[in-house]
Amino acid sequence: xxxxxxxxxxxxxxxxxxxxxxxxxxxxxxxxxxxxxxxxxxxxxxxxxxxxxxxxxxxxxxxxxxxxxxxxxxxxxxxxxxxxxxxxxxxxxxxxxxxxxxxxxxxxxxxx
Amino acid sequence: xxxxxxxxxxxxxxxxxxxxxxxxxxxxxxxxxxxxxxxxxxxxxxxxxxxxxxxxxxxxxxxxxxxxxxxxxxxxxxxxxxxxxxxxxxxxxxxxxxxxxxxxxxxxxxxxxx
Numbered sequence: 001x002x003x004x005x006x007x008x009x010x011x012x013x014x015x016x017x018x019x020x021x022x023x024x025x026x027x028x029x030x031x032x033x034x035x036x037x038x039x040x041x042x043x044x045x046x047x048x049x050x051x052x053x054x055x056x057x058x059x060x061x062x063x064x065x066x067x068x069x070x071x072x073x074x075x076x077x078x079x080x081x082x083x084x085x086x087x088x089x090x091x092x093x094x095x096x097x098x099x100x101x102x103x104x105x106x107x108x109x110x111x112x
Numbered sequence: 113x114x115x116x117x118x119x120x121x122x123x124x125x126x127x128x129x130x131x132x133x134x135x136x137x138x139x140x141x142x143x144x145x146x147x148x149x150x151x152x153x154x155x156x157x158x159x160x161x162x163x164x165x166x167x168x169x170x171x172x173x174x175x176x177x178x179x180x181x182x183x184x185x186x187x188x189x190x191x192x193x194x195x196x197x198x199x200x201x202x203x204x205x206x207x208x209x210x211x212x213x214x215x216x217x218x219x220x221x222x223x224x225x226x
Binding site: 006032034036041042043044046092094100103106108 | 219
């Protein structure tokens with residue numbers, strides 16, 4: 001069966017520090033991968049999606065970047081965090097075509 | 113656009129009553145829709161989906177209705193239970209070439225009163 005792992009679960013980082021969140025998927029090949037952000041009490045905002053290794057599409061201009069160095073690995077990064085980067089970050093995957101997306105358990109990032 | 117910046121509306125129901133959560137979508141090219149349930153501090157979980165060639169789909173205690181004419185989606189939960197308390201999101205796949213990511217609605221918080 002397929003599983004998605006996202007870590008860490010919580011993170012507190014100072015303003016100006018770098019960020020690296022990692023997401024890996026097991027049990028499937030060539031998944032579509034996504035990073036979403038959710039502000040407290042709000043909906044999900046799509047940040048990045050990837051349909052293959054090295055292929056990254058950005059949905060909104062921001063202080064973050066994403067990379068996909070391997071087929072089932074998706075990384076969210078920042079060189080210098082801002083206070084506004086605080087939020088709940090969710091990684092997700094789905095198969096090719098119209099299929100449901102499966103989410104990781106999320107990383108709660110607090111920038112102080 | 114993406115659903116951010118909006119405080120979640122809340123639906124409060126009594127245990128045992130039926131719940132109806134509504135969602136409007138804007139893109140007539142969307143061809144696949146999903147309802148997700150998100151409990152506090154967790155990732156969204158799949159509830160039920162429907163494709164644009166259908167008007168209704170039923171699961172266990174849940175029914176999704178799709179009205180393409182007015183671009184409206186609803187989730188009906190029968191005999192609502194305290195465990196149903198969560199935030200519910202609708203999501204659409206817009207079917208654009210090369211873009212298969214789900215776009216989420218703003219969400220509705222369901223509170224079940226015992």
